[in-house]
Amino acid sequence: MRPDGCLFCAITAGQVPSHRVAETENLVAFLDIAPVRPGHVQIMPRTHHPYFEELPPELAAETIQFGQRLAVALKRIYGVPKVAFMFTGSDIAHAHAHLIPMVRSDDVTSRRYIAEEVVTYRDCPRPPAAEQEETARRIREALNQALGFAILAMAVVHVVYLSAGTPLA
Numbered sequence: 001m002r003p004d005g006c007l008f009c010a011i012t013a014g015q016v017p018s019h020r021v022a023e024t025e026n027l028v029a030f031l032d033i034a035p036v037r038p039g040h041v042q043i044m045p046r047t048h049h050p051y052f053e054e055l056p057p058e059l060a061a062e063t064i065q066f067g068q069r070l071a072v073a074l075k076r077i078y079g080v081p082k083v084a085f086m087f088t089g090s091d092i093a094h095a096h097a098h099l100i101p102m103v104r105s106d107d108v109t110s111r112r113y114i115a116e117e118v119v120t121y122r123d124c125p126r127p128p129a130a131e132q133e134e135t136a137r138r139i140r141e142a143l144n145q146a147l148g149f150a151i152l153a154m155a156v157v158h159v160v161y162l163s164a165g166t167p168l169a
């Protein structure tokens with residue numbers, strides 16, 4: 001299943017360092033090393049499947065649900081109206097989704113929309129490790145806050161339910 005030399009298998013196994021923001025039994029989310037925007041996260045299954053259409057349906061659904069949680073956190077941190085979620089399959093053949101806070105509407109776009117015949121591309125700069133760690137810390141904190149709110153909301157519902165069920169004198 002796992003091919004030798006897959007960089008993303010090595011990252012999910014923790015053999016290559018990354019700035020992790022969240023993980024589950026099946027998925028790992030970490031910062032892109034050359035982010036399109038701060039908070040650009042990749043979500044990756046721990047198991048090796050080259051392209052997204054080869055993911056078991058439950059794992060594909062879990063990846064999207066994980067992306068939904070992260071998108072809420074990214075919106076809160078960066079104040080953006082939208083977060084892009086996409087499987088491009090254009091770099092390493094280990095299915096992974098990109099989440100990008102959309103600061104501008106063309107942060108994720110297509111060459112086909114650009115009128116000029118000659119376009120010059122460049123790699124996005126790689127932020128220093130300390131900056132990446134601070135970004136990862138903020139995302140982890142926002143995720144934990146969201147989890148805290150969910151637990152608090154459940155507790156409030158529980159208390160209201162118990163109160164409603166208690167006879168008043």
Ligand SMILES: [Zn+2]
Pocket residue numbers: 002003006007008009010047048049093094
């Ligand atoms: Zn892999």
